[in-house]
Amino acid sequence: MRNIVELRNITIDYNLKKYSLRAVSNVSLQIKKGLITALVGESGSGKSTLATSLLEVISTPGAIDSGEILYFGNNDLKDIRKMSENELTAFRWSEISMVFQGAQSALNPIMTIYDQFEETYLVHNRHMKKKEAIKLAKQKSIELLKFVNLDPDRILQMYPHELSGGMKQRAMIAFSLLLNPKLIILDEPTTALDVIVQGYIFKILKKINVDMGISMLLLTHDIGVVAEFADYVAVMYGGKLMEYGTTHEVFKDRMHPYSSGLIDSTPSLLLDIDAMKPIKGSPPDIRNLPEGCVFHPRCDFCMEKCKTIEPKDYLQNDHMVKCHLLEDVWTQ
Amino acid sequence: MKKLIELSNINMVFSKRGTLLKSEKFFHVLKNINLDIYEGEIVAIIGESGCGKTTIGRIVTGLQKPTSGELRYEGKNVYSFIKVGQEFDEYRRYVQFVQQDSYAALNPVRTIKQSLEAPIKTHYRHLNASEIEAKIEELMRLVGLVPADQFLTKYPHQLSGGQRQRILMARALSLEPKLIVADEPVSMIDVSLRLSILKLMSDLNKKMGVVFIYITHDLSTARYIAHKNRIVVMYLGEIMEEGDAEQIISDPKHPYTQALISAIPIPDPDYAKLDKELPIKSMEMEDLEKRGVGCPFFVRCLYAEEKCLEFVDYQFFGKRRVKCCCLDKVPEFVPISKLKKGTT
Numbered sequence: 001m002r003n004i005v006e007l008r009n010i011t012i013d014y015n016l017k018k019y020s021l022r023a024v025s026n027v028s029l030q031i032k033k034g035l036i037t038a039l040v041g042e043s044g045s046g047k048s049t050l051a052t053s054l055l056e057v058i059s060t061p062g063a064i065d066s067g068e069i070l071y072f073g074n075n076d077l078k079d080i081r082k083m084s085e086n087e088l089t090a091f092r093w094s095e096i097s098m099v100f101q102g103a104q105s106a107l108n109p110i111m112t113i114y115d116q117f118e119e120t121y122l123v124h125n126r127h128m129k130k131k132e133a134i135k136l137a138k139q140k141s142i143e144l145l146k147f148v149n150l151d152p153d154r155i156l157q158m159y160p161h162e163l164s165g166g167m168k169q170r171a172m173i174a175f176s177l178l179l180n181p182k183l184i185i186l187d188e189p190t191t192a193l194d195v196i197v198q199g200y201i202f203k204i205l206k207k208i209n210v211d212m213g214i215s216m217l218l219l220t221h222d223i224g225v226v227a228e229f230a231d232y233v234a235v236m237y238g239g240k241l242m243e244y245g246t247t248h249e250v251f252k253d254r255m256h257p258y259s260s261g262l263i264d265s266t267p268s269l270l271l272d273i274d275a276m277k278p279i280k281g282s283p284p285d286i287r288n289l290p291e292g293c294v295f296h297p298r299c300d301f302c303m304e305k306c307k308t309i310e311p312k313d314y315l316q317n318d319h320m321v322k323c324h325l326l327e328d329v330w331t332q
Numbered sequence: 333m334k335k336l337i338e339l340s341n342i343n344m345v346f347s348k349r350g351t352l353l354k355s356e357k358f359f360h361v362l363k364n365i366n367l368d369i370y371e372g373e374i375v376a377i378i379g380e381s382g383c384g385k386t387t388i389g390r391i392v393t394g395l396q397k398p399t400s401g402e403l404r405y406e407g408k409n410v411y412s413f414i415k416v417g418q419e420f421d422e423y424r425r426y427v428q429f430v431q432q433d434s435y436a437a438l439n440p441v442r443t444i445k446q447s448l449e450a451p452i453k454t455h456y457r458h459l460n461a462s463e464i465e466a467k468i469e470e471l472m473r474l475v476g477l478v479p480a481d482q483f484l485t486k487y488p489h490q491l492s493g494g495q496r497q498r499i500l501m502a503r504a505l506s507l508e509p510k511l512i513v514a515d516e517p518v519s520m521i522d523v524s525l526r527l528s529i530l531k532l533m534s535d536l537n538k539k540m541g542v543v544f545i546y547i548t549h550d551l552s553t554a555r556y557i558a559h560k561n562r563i564v565v566m567y568l569g570e571i572m573e574e575g576d577a578e579q580i581i582s583d584p585k586h587p588y589t590q591a592l593i594s595a596i597p598i599p600d601p602d603y604a605k606l607d608k609e610l611p612i613k614s615m616e617m618e619d620l621e622k623r624g625v626g627c628p629f630f631v632r633c634l635y636a637e638e639k640c641l642e643f644v645d646y647q648f649f650g651k652r653r654v655k656c657c658c659l660d661k662v663p664e665f666v667p668i669s670k671l672k673k674g675t676t
Contacts, residue, residue: 042522042523042524043522149615164616164617165381166615194380194381194549195380195549195550195551195592195595195596196380196591196592196595196610196612196615197615198595198597199594199595199596199597199610200595200610200615202597203610221522221523222523222597223523223599224552224596224597224598224599224604225597226599227597227598227599227600227601227603227604227605228597228598228601228604228605229597229604247601248601251599251600251601252601261524262523262524263599265523265524265525265526265527266523266552266599267526267527267530267550267552267553267555267556268552268598268599268600269551269552269555269581269593269596269598269668270598270600270603270668270669273555273556273559276527276556277527278524278525278526278527278528278531279524279525282492282494282495282522282525283492283522283524283525
């Protein structure tokens with residue numbers, strides 16, 4: 001399976017006045033072409049920071065400290081970090097686009113939906129004659145809104161506040177498809193929505209993934225959504241990548257105590273009530289991360305060396321687990 | 333079992349003031365709600381946003397007076413209390429509220445100790461300083477925040493979401509309530525900690541017999557906390573289905589409950605990857621303003637008929653009730669565990 005994006009040893013710091021916070025530390029991750037990769041983590045695990053680095057739009061004062069972000073586009077390979085500002089402007093949205101958390105705040109409240117579509121289309125197609133570009137923008141936006149099951153005649157002239165939460169999110173998804181990107185980053189796309197609407201939106205996203213062949217990176221904290229939707233899963237904790245593998249491997253092999261605990265702590269309609277249990281302790285303070293393995297204070301399998309030595313990445317085929325338990329079992 | 337709270341024929345109408353050009357609008361957010369809460373139980377009320385579940389919570393806690401209908405506490409009408417004076421205050425003491433946003437619910441410029449002290453000082457005037465301190469320590473132990481000193485001198489922003497939610501629980505417990513209404517207490521808490529808050533609630537229920545009304549949009553957490561108790565499913569201001577939690581989840585009768593359960597993602601790829609069809613016609617909810625007398629689920633229901641537009645009454649199956657007039661048309665629900673495992 002080919003990759004569309006490869007992150008190599010990415011470290012991202014937030015340089016504050018008094019100290020600097022390491023939000024993401026030494027993460028290597030592959031995003032597979034044509035598939036859905038889920039990035040799972042609790043709040044503060046660094047997943048949003050990592051995802052925004054793909055577009056080089058990390059909110060200040062955050063900055064990538066080291067590492068490479070390789071993008072495999074049309075038969076060529078680019079390092080996103082080495083792009084110039086002009087290249088980046090052209091790159092954003094036309095190669096990788098993003099559906100932000102809470103479409104409410106991502107859409108411009110004083111522009112109609114159509115105007116926002118048109119504006120973006122024109123900016124990215126400056127070489128075209130304006131009349132022609134407007135015609136194409138109109139065509140494209142009607143087509144996309146139909147694809148997400150919204151009525152274009154009605155919706156295009158509306159302002160964001162006139163739409164319900166689910167409709168706004170669907171408009172946002174249509175918007176992210178405007179320039180035919182190869183990869184869409186979905187940052188908690190259904191967090192504020194009702195379950196039925198959530199199910200519906202994931203149906204549409206799956207359709208986009210299958211019919212248009214667009215790769216997706218899904219950021220979420222909802223294990224249920226991951227199981228249903230993703231092909232690959234990356235689990236982050238305290239700014240580090242703890243496990244990476246296919247959904248089946250992560251859910252069934254249960255190699256990492258954190259991923260396993262996260263799955264067990266998700267209330268389900270299926271499991272026995274007694275089988276569900278929370279992870280002890282609370283998520284780490286990123287200013288003050290524990291030594292050794294970041295998860296050791298909460299881990300049921302904590303050994304002496306977990307407290308001092310950071311585990312290496314152990315591999316079996318594509319499946320990566322960062323845990324001392326696999327030291328003698330898997331290869332490094 | 334003794335009835336603690338009775339809601340009978342509760343209606344709640346909110347109005348939006350008109351302007352020169354627009355006439356006044358009315359929103360019928362709760363429609364003929366009948367619900368009994370018994371001593372010692374946990375009731376989960378589930379529904380989507382806008383279904384009126386929080387309004388029920390506000391009515392039960394006495395924060396909002398219903399437009400019509402009676403709210404009875406141990407058989408006495410709460411709103412005839414007011415004339416008698418102090419009794420209403422007593423009621424407010426016995427029924428406590430835990431909100432969703434723990435950060436907004438605590439005063440940011442007061443320490444945890446000050447926040448916990450305030451209600452105790454108001455309601456237990458006879459206690460002296462050291463007795464209050466002992467009481468606070470006891471409460472902190474109950475909600476699992478030990479050692480207490482470590483938390484008492486802190487401000488809300490210094491605690492994590494889970495810890496703040498426990499503080500809210502301690503504050504609600506400080507007045508020895510009979511009932512706690514918990515409105516989405518875990519929706520803003522990290523996933524790995526949600527179960528511990530739910531577990532705390534069910535432990536308090538077992539140990540101290542505090543009745544909980546757990547308000548949520550998440551059926552899986554409702555199942556966890558109320559699995560031996562009741563679930564009430566609401567839609568657009570009406571109770572659509574009520575009954576034993578496990579029964580509702582394994583055999584939902586109302587088309588809305590069926591849709592709700594099918595939409596919930598299962599954290600197991602074997603089941604989750606199955607291509608389930610959402611048994612629903614339209615995504616859009618009916619406008620509250622334009623509601624008629626009929627079934628509120630009419631526009632989205634696959635099985636709707638003409639007769640659904642008229643008044644729909646409950647059908648009873650033992651302790652279970654379902655508000656649907658086409659039950660004979662609704663197919664039996666295939667529980668998730670009975671679905672064939674997929675190959676992934």
